[in-house]
Amino acid sequence: MNIISLKDIDLKFGSKHVFKSFGLDIQKGEKVRIKGKSGVGKTTLFRLILGFLKPEKGNILYDGLKLDSNSVWDVRRSIAYVSQDMSIGEGLVKDFLEEIFSYEANKHLNVDLENILTLFRQFDLSGELYRGRISDLSGGEKQRVGIVASILLDRSTYLLDEITSALDEALKEKVARCFLGLNEKTILIISHDQVWEAENVKLIDLDSLN
Numbered sequence: 616m617n618i619i620s621l622k623d624i625d626l627k628f629g630s631k632h633v634f635k636s637f638g639l640d641i642q643k644g645e646k647v648r649i650k651g652k653s654g655v656g657k658t659t660l661f662r663l664i665l666g667f668l669k670p671e672k673g674n675i676l677y678d679g680l681k682l683d684s685n686s687v688w689d690v691r692r693s694i695a696y697v698s699q700d701m702s703i704g705e706g707l708v709k710d711f712l713e714e715i716f717s718y719e720a721n722k723h724l725n726v727d728l729e730n731i732l733t734l735f736r737q738f739d740l741s742g743e744l745y746r747g748r749i750s751d752l753s754g755g756e757k758q759r760v761g762i763v764a765s766i767l768l769d770r771s772t773y774l775l776d777e778i779t780s781a782l783d784e785a786l787k788e789k790v791a792r793c794f795l796g797l798n799e800k801t802i803l804i805i806s807h808d809q810v811w812e813a814e815n816v817k818l819i820d821l822d823s824l825n
């Protein structure tokens with residue numbers, strides 16, 4: 616069953632046609648890597664799926680529901696968008712995470728300290744870092760804290776936009792293996808990193824589709 620469908624999409628910025636009669640179907644649980652040269656429209660595709668951009672023509676369906684002003688909030692609550700430069704605030708790391716999981720909408724997740732620290736360990740983040748300040752983190756550490764938060768949010772769909780670019784090889788591996796092992800989740804990946812090449816990852820090349 617399709618979780619994401621784009622049908623006959625036209626989108627342009629000024630005179631630049633980014634998508635023209637563009638169509639795409641993604642099935643529930645699929646792992647899909649979006650390829651294409653710089654400026655082809657990879658991030659724009661994610662912004663369309665999240666309803667941050669409206670196509671001039673065509674429809675976007677998420678889980679059978681047409682994306683419009685009524686459905687957009689439900690759709691966004693089903694999706695985690697993780698990017699390469701995540702702004703995760705400026706206070707303590709623990710406050711950032713505790714705040715997310717204290718929201719009414721996230722209480723059902725029952726995330727506790729043990730869940731958080733288990734994932735911290737998985738991505739080589741220490742307990743000391745958990746109690747430290749966000750402003751003291753390196754770019755790669757901040758990236759991994761954002762990744763941990765997104766995994767704990769347990770969304771159905773993940774849109775990953777260059778999330779491994781700031782990490783070393785071993786960490787790239789750990790992050791890719793973790794996401795690609797989430798069997799139930801639909802995962803779309805924009806990345807130049809080889810670690811995302813795997814048997815269960817379908818390749819979609821926007822250069823040839825558009």
Ligand SMILES: Nc1ncnc2c1ncn2[C@@H]1O[C@H](COP(=O)(O)OP(=O)(O)OP(=O)(O)O)[C@@H](O)[C@H]1O
Pocket residue numbers: 628631633651652653654655656657658659660
């Ligand atoms: N808000 C905007 N206003 C005007 N032009 C835009 C806007 N957003 C994107 N574009 C243009 O649309 C095209 C696609 O941009 P997009 O960011 O999706 O490319 P990309 O494939 O993700 O590129 P890269 O690999 O370099 O990140 C580019 O030419 C970009 O300049």
